[in-house]
Amino acid sequence: MMNDKQSTERYAVVTGANKGIGFETVRQLAAAGVTVVLTARNEKRGTEATSLLHGLGYSNVQYHQLDVQDLQSIEALAKFIQTQFGKLDILVNNAGATGVVVDEDGLKALNIDPESWLSGKATNIVQGVMKTTYDKAKECLDTNYYGVKNLTRALLPLLQRSASGGRIVNVSSLRGELWRIPNEEIRKELADVETLSEEKIDGFVEKFLHDVRNDELEVNGWSKMLPAYSVSKAMLNAYTRVLAKTYKNMCINCVHPGYVDTDLNWHTGTLTLEEGAQGSVMLALLPEGGLTGCYFDRTQVAEF
Numbered sequence: 001m002m003n004d005k006q007s008t009e010r011y012a013v014v015t016g017a018n019k020g021i022g023f024e025t026v027r028q029l030a031a032a033g034v035t036v037v038l039t040a041r042n043e044k045r046g047t048e049a050t051s052l053l054h055g056l057g058y059s060n061v062q063y064h065q066l067d068v069q070d071l072q073s074i075e076a077l078a079k080f081i082q083t084q085f086g087k088l089d090i091l092v093n094n095a096g097a098t099g100v101v102v103d104e105d106g107l108k109a110l111n112i113d114p115e116s117w118l119s120g121k122a123t124n125i126v127q128g129v130m131k132t133t134y135d136k137a138k139e140c141l142d143t144n145y146y147g148v149k150n151l152t153r154a155l156l157p158l159l160q161r162s163a164s165g166g167r168i169v170n171v172s173s174l175r176g177e178l179w180r181i182p183n184e185e186i187r188k189e190l191a192d193v194e195t196l197s198e199e200k201i202d203g204f205v206e207k208f209l210h211d212v213r214n215d216e217l218e219v220n221g222w223s224k225m226l227p228a229y230s231v232s233k234a235m236l237n238a239y240t241r242v243l244a245k246t247y248k249n250m251c252i253n254c255v256h257p258g259y260v261d262t263d264l265n266w267h268t269g270t271l272t273l274e275e276g277a278q279g280s281v282m283l284a285l286l287p288e289g290g291l292t293g294c295y296f297d298r299t300q301v302a303e304f
């Protein structure tokens with residue numbers, strides 16, 4: 001049973017929130033009056049980030065450990081939310097991994113301009129400094145796709161207790177936009193929301209990992225730029241649509257945060273954290289009857 005305070009208060013979980021866009025998303029949600037659970041896989045990094053926010057006056061932020069690749073860790077977080085709050089209003093699946101081994105000095109020396117990164121012109125240039133190994137690709141899919149699915153599954157019963165229907169924000173990337181996938185058949189299948197299912201999406205992920213292992217990415221038409229990352233985000237977008245189709249009373253969307261200056265892109269991004277968190281925060285705070293099953297480029301609806 002929820003007490004009066006719990007039923008009127010809004011509660012949020014943000015993953016991968018010890019730094020970057022996740023950290024700023026926690027700050028902006030806390031500033032909007034939401035009680036936020038800042039989660040991080042590393043306790044030291046998570047508690048330090050939380051202390052920083054407390055120091056800025058955000059006493060409505062709490063830390064809880066969460067490694068989205070670890071089912072026990074997910075289970076422990078779900079139990080914590082259940083015991084402390086009895087419900088959840090907002091889940092921001094923000095944690096992310098790149099899926100590549102990078103020669104950072106080599107990358108810096110290339111001095112690639114933002115326009116080349118975003119347009120795809122940099123694809124061939126970066127091949128010498130970025131390698132997709134099987135282990136890195138697996139880590140990427142386990143974090144950006146299976147991690148989101150496992151956490152969402154564990155928290156859905158609590159989200160469904162939200163008076164406003166619950167909000168899920170899946171932090172995606174323009175790398176997952178369908179037009180970037182060379183294989184036409186995969187593009188078509190992922191675009192057809194009527195026939196999409198979790199099983200079908202899992203099948204694509206497993207096929208991709210099989211192709212990484214067998215060095216068959218290019219021949220089978222997967223993206224050449226950050227292949228695992230691109231696939232993880234395309235599959236995350238597809239999963240978002242399947243979820244939204246199933247849970248019609250909720251607002252479930254995915255968002256490209258913009259090209260933001262963070263560790264994830266080796267600080268090649270141009271937007272500030274404040275700008276980068278705006279899309280996630282807007283979708284987390286959508287009013288009742290707000291859009292669902294959509295992909296946003298920052299705060300604007302865009303094509304999948």
Ligand SMILES: NC(=O)c1ccc[n+]([C@@H]2O[C@H](COP(=O)([O-])OP(=O)(O)OC[C@H]3O[C@@H](n4cnc5c(N)ncnc54)[C@H](OP(=O)(O)O)[C@@H]3O)[C@@H](O)[C@H]2O)c1
Nearest residue numbers: 016020021041067068069094095096173259260262263264
């Ligand atoms: N920056 C951009 O331009 C950009 C563009 C498009 C999309 N995105 C997306 O935005 C999201 C946030 O990225 P960011 O740019 O803010 O990068 P970031 O500063 O590197 O933050 C990534 C966060 O994810 C966490 N993380 C990684 N694996 C995890 C796991 N297994 N369990 C829990 N947390 C984990 C990291 O924790 P540790 O500190 O412990 O490693 C870190 O807190 C990602 O989903 C990313 O794909 C970013």
